[in-house]
Amino acid sequence: RLRGKSVRKLLEERLPKKVVDILRKAGQVGSARGEEVYLVGGAVRDLLLRNHNLDIDLVIEGQGIPFARELAAQFPGCRIRGHEKFGTAVILFEDNFKIDVATARHEYYARPGALPTVETSSIKRDLFRRDFTMNTLAISLNTRTIGHLIDFFGGSRDIKERIIRVLHNLAFVEDPTRILRAVRFSSRFGFAIGKHTLNLMKAAIRMKLFDKVEGKRLLNELIHMLEEKNPLSPLTLMDGYGIPQALHPALNFTPKTMELVESTIGVLSWWKYLFMKDQIDSWSVYFLALTDNLSDGDFKSVVERFSIVGDLGRHMASERILVRQALALFARGIIEKPSEIYSVLRNLSLETLLFMMAKTMREETRMAISEYIINYRYVKPLLTGKDLIRMGYEPGPIFAPILRTLKQASLDREVLTRSEAEDLVRRIFPIKKKEADRDTISLDS
Ligand code: ATP
Known part of the structure; x- marks a missing residue:
């Protein structure tokens, strides 16, 4: 076991006391059960980067669900939701704070040839399945080893050097969505993509490996990208590598597309500033911006590629047409009275309305839509x-x-x-x- 330096102090200083207490308790429960407990993934990476992150993921070398049950019992009002099939559980605290628990099973590997069967550390195998070295760090939480940083794959060095590296040559072949993750992390943290990793990534893009990926998984990663603080940066990077075309041949991020994305960022920050109660899917506003230059046929095909099926897909396709019609009416200057604005906009979703605000070049139209959003729709x-x-x-x-x-x-x-x-x-x-x-x-x- 590679027990490196202690980051206990960092853990105790950077995380809220309540979380530190839960992690300490998790270690005590694990130690009493004779199981190893680790904090893993994004939270460890962000701890070393001094970034705020309270997405707590634990891996248990043992039995995750019974462990979670025992840990939850230590806190009043705490519940768990377990998934027997995967050996995972979510611990839900009274104040909505949650912790994800996964199991790293002890398995015995038969070595090839005459060598004896060996037991590899299961946490090591669990971490080896992850995407980049910076996400393979773990912190031991057990009573006697609390705070020990476990680094099998050079993750802390790569974080220090601000480099994104895959763990092996088949990383992108195994899972091409990691290409999108590399781009997203690179732009979020300002990390470079390692030279070898970049070559593997470019080869994977050239080999059209995205074609083998389910639409739902691609959409999921795209949504993560569009929900970054400043999506323009990963989208620009993405375009630089020719990723849009690799996702779907009709996708084409032109300078105009990027301008539309920028204007969408502005509108969405205006929306956020309004503190309205409505929940919106900001990704779909960006999605409309990124696909604005497509024909209706190509849009339908892109929507299908990303498995945006059913009501949402149909809804997006029809609203896109309504947007063009409404903007044309506004441009003719015949929509003036509030009741006319209301009747043109009343059937459009908030996401579509925000997209229209980003798309229009007319200040009057933007004002009319914002009046509708702030006032008219409540009349x-x-x-x-x-x-x-x-x-x-x-x-x-x-x-x-x-x-x-x-x-x-x-x-x-x-x-x-x-x-x-x-x-x-x-x-x-x-x-x-x-x-x-x-x-x-x-x-x-
Ligand atoms: P974020 O800060 O965006 O939530 P994260 O690193 O916590 O980033 P998640 O998507 O929540 O990312 O994933 C949790 C962990 O699961 C990651 O740290 C990563 O190691 C692993 N992971 C997620 N997706 C993949 C993937 N496609 N291939 C390998 N490992 C993955």
């Missing part, structure tokens, strides 16, 4: 169905146009009070007298 008619019944209207198909008219009037600020609204309704939708009423009137007269 309600001043009266409800109940009010209409109280006013003497019979519930029926007439209610929809009345309420629509009222909403338009509120949007355009033509009515400001409930009594103005009532007057408007009575004027536009006079109540028809019933036959019986008319009879009475004619008799009387």
